[in-house]
Structure formats: C-alpha cells, structure tokens
Amino acid sequence: MTQYDAAPTPSSASPPGSPAISVSRLTKVYKTTTAVDGVSFAIRRGSITGLLGGNGAGKTTTIAMIMGLVQPTSGEVEVLGHRMPDEAAAVLGRMNFESPYVDMPMRLTVRQNLTIFGRLYAVEHLKERIAELAAQLDLTDFIDRANGKLSAGQKTRVALAKALINDPELLLLDEPTASLDPDTADWVRGHLERYCQRRGATILLASHNMLEVERLCDRVIIMKRGRIEDDDSPAQIMARYNRSTLEEVFLDVARGRDREAAQ
Numbered sequence: 001m002t003q004y005d006a007a008p009t010p011s012s013a014s015p016p017g018s019p020a021i022s023v024s025r026l027t028k029v030y031k032t033t034t035a036v037d038g039v040s041f042a043i044r045r046g047s048i049t050g051l052l053g054g055n056g057a058g059k060t061t062t063i064a065m066i067m068g069l070v071q072p073t074s075g076e077v078e079v080l081g082h083r084m085p086d087e088a089a090a091v092l093g094r095m096n097f098e099s100p101y102v103d104m105p106m107r108l109t110v111r112q113n114l115t116i117f118g119r120l121y122a123v124e125h126l127k128e129r130i131a132e133l134a135a136q137l138d139l140t141d142f143i144d145r146a147n148g149k150l151s152a153g154q155k156t157r158v159a160l161a162k163a164l165i166n167d168p169e170l171l172l173l174d175e176p177t178a179s180l181d182p183d184t185a186d187w188v189r190g191h192l193e194r195y196c197q198r199r200g201a202t203i204l205l206a207s208h209n210m211l212e213v214e215r216l217c218d219r220v221i222i223m224k225r226g227r228i229e230d231d232d233s234p235a236q237i238m239a240r241y242n243r244s245t246l247e248e249v250f251l252d253v254a255r256g257r258d259r260e261a262a263q
Ligand SMILES: Nc1ncnc2c1ncn2[C@@H]1O[C@H](COP(=O)(O)OP(=O)(O)OP(=O)(O)O)[C@@H](O)[C@H]1O
Pocket: 030, 033, 034, 035, 036, 053, 054, 055, 056, 057, 058, 059, 060, 061, 062
C-alpha cells in the first residue's frame, strides 16, 4: 500500500470531534484597511468549503491567518484542535497550502523542489512519493526541468504536487485551477475530490470559479468587505437568492455592493 492510499491516521493530538478549522471574531486591520472584520465559522472535518467574494473581500487574508502566516489583530483561530499561531508546530505538518500565485524557486528542477518540500515535511520514502505524485499529476515529462521553464499550467500542477507531498489532513487552496485549461482544470478538481474521499481530508478553497465551487463544495462562505455575507450549502444559497447558478448569486452580491456604494 502506498502512502497516498493509506487510511487516514487518527489525529490523536486533536480533541475528538473538534472542527478542522474554527475561527472566532477574526479581524485583521492593515493601517487604514480592515481586511477581515469579525469573521466566525467552523469547518467540519472531511468537508470541502468554498470561500467566495470579490477582489479584496478578505479571502486570502483569512486563509493566511488560518495558516498562522498573518497575525490577527484580534479574534481566535483553531486548526485541527490547536490554537494558531501559538500551537502551529503541532499542526503545520498535517496541513498544506497551494496558490498558483506563490512561486517555487525557479532555478531548481521540479524534482529538486519537491524533494526540498518533502524533506521540510519529513516525508518518508520521499523518492517513491515524488514518483507517485508525478504519475498522478502527469509531471513525468518535465520533472527534471527547472521550475522557471514551465508553462503556467505545468507550474500549477507542480504546486498541487507540493501541496499533497505530506498527505495533508487539511488543504488550503487559493484559486487552485487558475491558469489551467478547462480540461486540465476539470481533471484537477476530480483529483482533489478523490483525494478528499480517500484521505478523509478537509479542503478550504478560495475561488473565483463558480462552476468549480458548485462542483466541489458542500458549503459556501461568501465574504464581502471583510465580513461574511452568506454561509450555507450551494443549493440553499441559490434558493435564497432565487438563482439557478452561483455565478448569478455572485453577481447579485457584487451589484448589491454597487447599490450600497451609490447610496
Ligand atoms: N499586506 C497588506 N497590507 C495592506 N493591505 C493589505 C495587505 N494584504 C491585503 N490587504 C488589503 O486587505 C484587503 C483584503 O485583501 P485580500 O487579499 O485578503 O482579499 P481577497 O478576497 O483575497 O482578494 P482577491 O480575490 O483579489 O485575491 C484588500 O483591501 C487588500 O488591499
């Protein structure tokens, strides 16, 4: 059995039944900008949740605080039952992150990059794990090419391999299929879905792709100006707005903002 196929290991270090992520009255103020404004939610383990909102709504800042990379101005974050950032050491090895906008070292090859990240996470049988991910994510043709010489879509697949290298229980994704062609994007979504089912993993996903969110997510949190505008299943949200697609809901929320701004 491969590491990828392994059954989820019980999280003995986490209180039983604790959510994968819990944020309470989370706030981040940058000088004059309130990026996140008193946000509270809890994410059930094994679920896929979409974080939606227009540009500047506060999605990336929220994810950065959940990862312990940005210190909240106030409020609390718990990840896998541990307070962030104080107890980050207990959970960082069990989570991972992907954003196509965060580059890996350009001069190193894909294999060298994955080896470095694998070592950081103390992944066992690392060579085999990299070979396995290369086969699953179709990286073999360019695994020994420098990261800087890859296409945007190839880089995104490498970033996904990096995010899965430690077989994470919790995956935070910031627009995971940006710059992928529709066929590859669809394939990546399928891969994430299968990964979650097999691993019992939890995903929190910031996305501007409403079809992606409809397909993957059992819950959607819509942010606007740093606050939660709505939080429910895609079906319930579409019913509430009397819309048949999340795209239409998204536009309603954005236009509501325009109407308010005009008042
Ligand atoms: N380091 C920073 N310093 C100052 N302001 C910041 C910083 N990071 C984010 N902001 C501001 O905080 C607000 C929220 O930004 P954030 O990146 O969290 O939004 P987002 O929802 O991820 O947007 P997008 O969809 O455009 O990626 C924006 O007004 C942004 O300009």
